[in-house]
Amino acid sequence: MAVPRYLTGDAAGIKEFLDKFDVFLFDCDGVLWSGDHLFPGTVETLDLLRSSGKRVVFVTNNSTKSRADYKKKLEALGIPATTEEIFSSSYSASIYISRILTLPPTKRKVFVLGESGIEQELRSENVPFIGGTDPTYRRDITPEDYKLIAAGDESLLDPEVGVVLVGLDFHLNYLKLALAYHYIRRGAVFLATNIDSTLPNSGTLFPGAGSVSAPLVFMLGGKEPVSLGKPNQAMMDAIEGKFQFDRARACMVGDRANTDIRFGLEGKLGGTLGVLTGVSSKEDFVEGDVRPMVYLDKLSDLLAGQ
Template sequence: MAASKCTRLSEALTGQLLESVDSVLFDCDGVIWRGDQAIPGAPEVINTLKKHGKRVFFVTNNSTKTRKMYADKLGKLGFNATEEEVFGTAYCSAIYLKNVCKVEGKVYLIGSNAMRQELEKMGVQPLGVGPDPISGVQIDWANVPLDQEVQAVLVGFDEHFSYMKLNRALQYLCNPHCQFVGTNTDTRLPLEGGKAVPGTGCLLRAVETAAQRQAQVVGKPSNFMFDCMASQFGLNPDRCLMIGDRLDTDIMLGSNCGLKTLLTLTGVSTVADAEANQKSDCPHRQRMVTPGVSVSMKFSRRCNDHHT
């Protein structure tokens, strides 16, 4: 197994790195913004990249917003961005259900209104958004009426997640022909001050456990989101740079897809994480680049044999 070292971004390397790519993919939370605040310098970096002819994409596992909602947020925070540059899991899951799962009918959705909107745009009819409280007794739960046109269960972030939703998903997934898709497996959503709340991965794991089946996952580090971008914009992976704050999603996506990768130290993963990753026995291919944000950055590439 080849070992390699982390490369900290320097000014000279930045120039070389930018010369070697045409497209730059940014994770959002922890990279260009934290909550509702832009990370200082990030809008300038992205706007400058675009001015110099680079294509920029925004790639997020967060399923709570449509592309339009993300484009609006980006604009408000000072980023020059369009809907077409946004690849979130609400949108990409809709493409996945349509193009990969070939769903023509309905989908039982554990998710948000934003997901419902993206599915409807794609001609998929979602059921289940909103609160679903329990009623009756256990034998009733096992016999909840099912819509025969449901062809898939999709699990994303759902603030109304409940025992009854879990039960309904299980009843649908007892049919082996019902497909099972999850937006992403992130188990925690980090918040300011070192706090966190449970992420979609917890909900997805609950449904997988109940159904005794594994979901097909759309979000990073799966290749699918990059495949969507690559097919829509004709991207050459070799000329793309993925910038993110998490080794297990962002950097892994880059690694899985053959992109150059840059780990920022503005979010979840730390230098210690990157170093521990370096010492592990998976082969790395380090790349660096940095758009010159006023934070220290580090490149890391992670092998894909840990999470496939």
């Protein structure tokens, strides 16, 4: 396996590398910022790429935010961005449902386990849904519920539901899991915005979207959802469908070998760029099973190439 090229401090190498690409797909946390801390030089680096005519796309598995929410988050950190530059797993899932899945006309409704980001993106694609942040579902299961669910009563199990979409749900509960399970048993397509097991916050880890689908996978005897987030290629297909770029002229930038770099490699992008400001270490990039084409100490090292 090729050893990735280390480009920090190599101005000519950086310039040559940048010239190969028209599109840069960015993982965000660990690359542009960490938690609430913007890395120095992030804004200038993005400016350099944009002013050189490159397209910049922010690719995030965060399903709790819509693209509009995420734009606000970027701007709050000081990064100018347009909604069009943002590609989230909630948007990816919405596109997949509206444009790729073929559902019978009577089975177009989505039962959502997740937060408002998913709801907003489903609305933007005119996909009908139930569940999500509806407070009706934020309650304990009752003895009556068991009977109604067992009987397939339409007051609890909407016969138009043809998809169960699971993202990160901070309001996960027993009733929602029971309903999602029964919808899938009755034939609904099982989708996940992403299956990250954990969610970084405050320098440690919390349950991720994959922990919300895990009980369903276990109840269903190991049946996995189709994931619309990194590193699943359904997300790359959706990005390409939207931006119509040449994969050979695109580069994925990320801090995690096993998700970001894998996502770019399996997507057969022209390049992959690893940075050492996040999860993966130099050893991961240089000796691991999944290696980027080039790597840098930090993203802003690209500024040497201007």
